[in-house]
Amino acid sequence: MLELAILGLLKEQELHGYELKKRLTAALGPFSSVSFGSLYPALARLEAAEAVKAVEALEAPPIPMTGSMTGEAAAFRARREPKRGGRARKVYGITERGEKLFEELLEADSSSGDDDRAFNLKLAFCRYLPPDARLGLLERRRAHLVERLARAKASIKAGRERMDAYTRSLMEHGTEATERDISWLDTLIATERRQGGTEQ
């Protein structure tokens, strides 16, 4: 699932690992931070799959510079790379295979496992999805939460008197949070339908 986030950011701009991490924790966080221990292996996986490619350590698009480079190039570097110190960067760019993989991951059902994380991630990048797929994502999520809520309520009802006050409070708070998640999704879905216009 981290792959999706990496590809999504790389879609917009070529970046190196460290910067990628900063943007990930800034954008998707700061709940559930991303660690280097998962970022670099993920990057390596993507590179092995030829979804990303290490490019020259040259973040800015190649700007034709006429005349003497001496002063201007240095100034440019200073502007683009403030306080550059440390090890050599390894800047990655997305490939065509990467773009395809990105779309596959974004549309994938992903009914298993990670779930909350995965949905948040997808929502952050769902501007790249066609409107109907966007609606589908939201509605699948809603259905999932509704089912979770039902199971939670059944679980509470079943074990009412076996639970102590702490557990009971925890579960009730959990169901309330889920209910609010659902109504939040409802507003998103409503907005989507309003903007979607004709279809459905």
Added chain:
Amino acid sequence: MLELAILGLLKEQELHGYELKKRLTAALGPFSSVSFGSLYPALARLEAAEAVKAVEALEAPPIPMTGSMTGEAAAFRARREPKRGGRARKVYGITERGEKLFEELLEADSSSGDDDRAFNLKLAFCRYLPPDARLGLLERRRAHLVERLARAKASIKAGRERMDAYTRSLMEHGTEATERDISWLDTLIATERRQGGTEQ
């Protein structure tokens, strides 16, 4: 962290793996289910550390049965073990080292990583904690959420116009959820203080 849950359940009753899983998903879930892929290794770890011990496959306390066993024993087994079919069970019990480990895990600071999961787990078993430790747990959690909220708000403020509507809505919903978590914790803390009585 799974160890804590296992030990907590085993503290109350000797159980085998399958039943342990059912209770875990019923008690702590059904959000964030526990899989066999983590349960059995955790059980093996605990057994290696001599925190739990495999006991005879005899869930019920030994009840002295006088007279003919034939009819009554069969009926008892049928009551205790409904629809018993399948592989032989391996019933685990907690040891003294296990009890100690349980308390250590429950009191451990755990400021790293898992966090949400870990706190929920601890809250579900915090009835075994002395009142002051209980209060400490709640207040540490509160402080953590407050810090998370502050960082989230700062993050939103910093990147306002760079975010699309989906991301913005996601983050705002997240901060609201965190705010509600905090006020929920406040009620728990207030209750705790009221019941705790004299000491701060």
Added chain:
DNA sequence: GTTCCGATATATCGGACCGATAGGTCGGAT
């Protein structure tokens, strides 16, 4: 009847992710 399905049950495997740690380079405080 037997065959096949689903529950009961234990266990392992590969993979994702994490925290900690270890490097390695630079600018700036002390």
Added chain:
DNA sequence: ATCCGACCTATCGGTCCGATATATCGGAAC
């Protein structure tokens, strides 16, 4: 002069997960 903290890439050990393998039984289908 020296240490501290930022920048930057990378690996290690470990936990957890989903999928899967293995095994045993009751009962439904046929």
